[in-house]
Amino acid sequence: MISQELKKVILTQLDLDDFDLQDETMATQVPGWDSLNHVNIILAVEKHFNIKFKSYEVLRLKDVGDLQKLVDTKTGK
Amino acid sequence: MINIHFDDSKTLWERWQRNAQRTPDRDAIVFWAAGEEPFRWTYKKLIETAKKFSVLIRDAGIKKGDVCAIIMRHNALFYPLYLGISRAGALPAVLAYPNPRLHPDKFRQGLEGMSQRSGLDYILTEADLDPMIRPLYEKEGSTIKSVFFPLEWDYKKDIDPAKDAEVENIAKSIQETDPMLLQHSSGTTGLQKPIKLSHRAILDHVKNLGGAWQVTENDKLISWLPLYHDFGLIACFHIPLAFGITSIQMNPFEWVLAPVILLEAITKEKATMTCLPNFAYNVLAEKIHDDELAEINLESLRLVLNGAEPIRHDSHQKFVEKFQKYGLNPLSLACIYGMAEVTLCLVTSVPGLPLPELVVNRNELSKGFLKFADKDSVTRVCVSTGRLINGCEIRIVDENKIDVPDGVVGEILAKSISMFDGYRNYPEKTKEAFYDGWYISGDFGFKHNGEYYIIGRKKDLIIVAGKNLYPEDIEDVINKVEGVTPGRVIAFGEEDDEMGTEQVAVVAEIIDERLDKNKIRLAILKTGMEIDINIHKVYLVPPRWLIKSSAGKPSRMANKGRLAEKNDPLIWCR
Numbered sequence: 295m296i297s298q299e300l301k302k303v304i305l306t307q308l309d310l311d312d313f314d315l316q317d318e319t320m321a322t323q324v325p326g327w328d329s330l331n332h333v334n335i336i337l338a339v340e341k342h343f344n345i346k347f348k349s350y351e352v353l354r355l356k357d358v359g360d361l362q363k364l365v366d367t368k369t370g371k
Numbered sequence: 372m373i374n375i376h377f378d379d380s381k382t383l384w385e386r387w388q389r390n391a392q393r394t395p396d397r398d399a400i401v402f403w404a405a406g407e408e409p410f411r412w413t414y415k416k417l418i419e420t421a422k423k424f425s426v427l428i429r430d431a432g433i434k435k436g437d438v439c440a441i442i443m444r445h446n447a448l449f450y451p452l453y454l455g456i457s458r459a460g461a462l463p464a465v466l467a468y469p470n471p472r473l474h475p476d477k478f479r480q481g482l483e484g485m486s487q488r489s490g491l492d493y494i495l496t497e498a499d500l501d502p503m504i505r506p507l508y509e510k511e512g513s514t515i516k517s518v519f520f521p522l523e524w525d526y527k528k529d530i531d532p533a534k535d536a537e538v539e540n541i542a543k544s545i546q547e548t549d550p551m552l553l554q555h556s557s558g559t560t561g562l563q564k565p566i567k568l569s570h571r572a573i574l575d576h577v578k579n580l581g582g583a584w585q586v587t588e589n590d591k592l593i594s595w596l597p598l599y600h601d602f603g604l605i606a607c608f609h610i611p612l613a614f615g616i617t618s619i620q621m622n623p624f625e626w627v628l629a630p631v632i633l634l635e636a637i638t639k640e641k642a643t644m645t646c647l648p649n650f651a652y653n654v655l656a657e658k659i660h661d662d663e664l665a666e667i668n669l670e671s672l673r674l675v676l677n678g679a680e681p682i683r684h685d686s687h688q689k690f691v692e693k694f695q696k697y698g699l700n701p702l703s704l705a706c707i708y709g710m711a712e713v714t715l716c717l718v719t720s721v722p723g724l725p726l727p728e729l730v731v732n733r734n735e736l737s738k739g740f741l742k743f744a745d746k747d748s749v750t751r752v753c754v755s756t757g758r759l760i761n762g763c764e765i766r767i768v769d770e771n772k773i774d775v776p777d778g779v780v781g782e783i784l785a786k787s788i789s790m791f792d793g794y795r796n797y798p799e800k801t802k803e804a805f806y807d808g809w810y811i812s813g814d815f816g817f818k819h820n821g822e823y824y825i826i827g828r829k830k831d832l833i834i835v836a837g838k839n840l841y842p843e844d845i846e847d848v849i850n851k852v853e854g855v856t857p858g859r860v861i862a863f864g865e866e867d868d869e870m871g872t873e874q875v876a877v878v879a880e881i882i883d884e885r886l887d888k889n890k891i892r893l894a895i896l897k898t899g900m901e902i903d904i905n906i907h908k909v910y911l912v913p914p915r916w917l918i919k920s921s922a923g924k925p926s927r928m929a930n931k932g933r934l935a936e937k938n939d940p941l942i943w944c945r
Contacts (some may be wrong), residue, residue: 307775309945311889322472325896328905329627330650330836330870333658346660349629 296362300339304358307331307338317359343369377578382456382570383613388614389711391418397532399612401619402447403636405629410447417451422585424455424521425538426530431519435460435541437492438553438795439756440485442466442500443522445622449598452495452521457551460541464491464553464565465599469503471543479507481563489565489795494518511755547571554601554711556839565795566711569872574722576605576714577613579761583923584644584674584705585722586614593642595626595633600837602679605715606646606707631659632666634697646707647678652686653871670698678707679837681825684728684734684752686871698801701725708756708825712810713787717765718823720757727755727822736826741778741817743764755822762788767818772806780817782829784809793880833864836872840904842927849877854891859917861927865908868890874907875899878930881911888943891908908935911943 305313308326321327325334332365339361340346341366345368365371380386390399395415402410412420433439439461441447456463471477482504485491491514494504498520508515551570555563586655592611596603611618619640626633634655637645647655677687691701705720720726733751735742744750759765767781768774775781786809793801804810813830816823833840844860849855859880864873875893881888894908899906918933920926934942 301764311894320471322470322900325893325900326905326907327625328472330872331905332655333630335657346662349631349663350406353625353629 296358297365298371300341300358300362301364303339304335307335315358317357317362320356325365335370339365344367377581377614380574382457382542382545382549383551383569383573383609384542384545386452386574387414387421387454388418388610388611389734391415391701393622394615397615398617399616400447400450401640402450402560403481403621403632404445405622405625405632409619409636409640409713410449412450417454420448420451420526421454421458421702422535422538423526423528423530424452424524424716425458425542426534427521427524428459429534429538429541430454431493432517433459433461433493433504435544436550437461438464438490439493439495440464440482440491442468442494442496444468444497445620445624446522448522448526451622455917456495458542458544459538459730460549461493461906462550462553462654464489465604466555467597467599468497469500470903472900474597475503478503478547482832483507483510483513485563485565488563488797489555490514492516495521497522508775509768520616534637545570547574549768550792550795552604553689554604556601556711557881564797564800567792567795568714568789569792569935572606572789572791573609575762575818576716577610578761579789580606580716581610582717583612583716583721583760584610584676586610586616586644588616589617590614590643591617591640591675592644592646593621593633593640595623596625596646596648596837600679601711601715602646602648602707602837606769608680615674627654630654631663631667633663634659634664634669638666638668641673644676645672646676646678649677649681649683649686650836650870650872652677652683652690653869656686656689657869667697669694669696670700672699672703674705675699676705676707676710676719678716680834680872681827682706682754682756683752683871685868687726687754687927693825706754706756707858708814708823710785710810710812712762712791712792712804713785714789716760717763717783717785718757720755723837727820728753729753729819739780741780741819746936753826756816757820757823758821759823764816765823766809769818777818779819780815780826783812783814783816783823783825785812785933786810831863832876833862834873835864835875835905836870840875844902845875845877845899845904845906848902851900852891852894854883854886854894856914859914859925861917861925862906862931863927863931867907869875876908876910877906878910878912878917878925878934880914880917882914884913889945892945909945913941916941 391414399414399417400412546572550567554566577843594607600605707719709716723749732744732748764782764786815827816825831842842862846860849860850857861878867874867875917925918929
């Protein structure tokens with residue numbers, strides 16, 4: 295399940311007030327989350343949680359649920 | 372040292388075959404996919420597999436002169452398939468694989484418009500797209516004769532020598548003036564113009580441009596650029612293959628998600644050349660952590676070519692500052708300017724020399740004159756796109772098509788021995804594209820000391836990350852958003868200094884000021900997604916706010932200017 299904290303970071307970066315982000319939500323379904331903006335979202339998540347992703351980890355992400363799992367792994371949750 | 376002998380081949384297939392005979396074991400294509408060992412097509416293996424595909428293409432009923440649209444994701448079999456189509460005398464037309472956010476109806480509409488205009492005969496794609504494409508080709512009156520899934524063909528089986536000989540005879544019957552490929556300009560609603568290029572145009576161009584880049588036997592060109600784009604197809608695929616050197620091909624979608632993979636591949640393959648749109652310099656310089664760069668070595672690069680969108684001095688500066696310590700030679704930075712109608716390029720930088728840059732008075736430049744900046748000036752740094760390559764001519768003219776002197780801004784008119792053979796089935800557009808035998812570029816620039824500086828464009832084209840977008844396409848769909856007054860929308864490009872590119876902005880009049888503006892904005896963003904366009908900024912304005920042109924339509928230029936006047940309380944912006 296997507297944490298409110300991760301959701302807030304993503305929506306802030308996309309300048310959206312609200313959007314229904316679920317585990318299976320893919321970037322292509324979210325307004326503003328295009329390939330050019332993807333790198334900015336990843337950097338915003340890294341900065342907020344004070345973590346760093348490897349490029350290959352980012353490449354394997356299929357949906358928001360994967361991103362949540364990766365954040366959880368990195369933050370030791 | 373230039374040590375490549377460019378022979379007298381009449382067709383691309385002949386040229387590729389001779390390269391395979393000359394250097395059979397050299398890598399032709401190194402196919403990179405993240406996390407996997409690269410797949411290597413030697414020239415010999417590539418030609419042998421292309422021959423098999425050409426027979427399968429013939430077996431499928433595809434004939435000489437037929438247009439084959441290829442809609443595929445990054446796949447190692449793309450390359451022999453493309454060559455095989457050419458051997459069979461058909462014309463490959465590489466089209467973008469639809470992004471999942473693109474609405475299926477919009478994808479079909481675009482394809483249908485393109486097929487009716489270009490006369491696409493066959494679609495070669497992946498089975499996944501069948502449900503999206505089938506309704507289109509089964510439609511009454513469709514020009515599309517069939518859809519094939521070549522990735523499922525048994526290309527490994529031995530081919531019948533008689534059939535192989537038959538296809539070889541077809542290959543030999545192709546004249547150098549025959550069309551070799553179709554390239555489609557951007558657009559989403561059938562506005563795409565199909566650019567027809569002959570074998571001769573491409574062979575001359577790769578020779579002239581490769582010569583200008585001083586291509587040698589030791590070069591290896593690396594690219595993540597999509598092959599439906601002329602910068603990717605001509606610069607990064609046709610040039611290396613025609614010269615018989617190595618092209619390292621990466622997946623555009625992987626690169627944009629993990630830009631560092633380009634640097635890793637350059638390091639491992641010792642690539643010497645690469646081509647990047649301007650925004651990529653910003654992404655590489657600013658979006659990669661230093662700890663991912665520990666193993667990176669860019670010493671092998673001798674040419675890093677910037678093209679496909681306006682060139683920004685700041686982007687180059689950031690790139691050099693970041694990567695000089697990883698072995699990047701600042702003199703490897705180079706530029707290119709041109710358009711698909713001249714095959715690709717008109718001017719490019721001289722390799723190994725510093726890029727000429729002029730610090731000019733921005734206000735004078737906006738009036739059309741080059742004046743060097745002094746201490747009181749608002750400045751702009753103009754980066755030269757280079758010098759004319761062989762076989763090309765440029766005129767810079769005023770609005771009456773009279774030549775202007777050096778240092779005066781005008782419109783670029785072009786001639787090239789590699790000029791396209793017109794837009795296929797589109798004589799009226801072909802005619803509009805020329806003035807007295809000169810191609811009208813729609814770009815503005817000036818010449819100084821033999822160097823050409825491109826500073827803007829006449830057309831309302833928006834270029835986002837090297838991709839050309841037409842405002843009409845965006846306006847058409849936003850006009851239908853609930854709460855927006857139909858016909859009272861403009862779209863234009865806004866500079867995004869951080870990303871080093873333009874972004875799409877939309878101004879829309881709303882029917883009632885009391886409506887929820889955030890809701891309308893979200894609807895606009897979602898509508899943009901359906902045509903795979905990311906709308907970066909939305910301006911909502913009250914009824915009758917937009918200034919109309921003399922034609923009675925909202926004027927993009929005038930309204931963009933009005934937005935620049937800050938503090939208009941009537942504008943809602945997010």
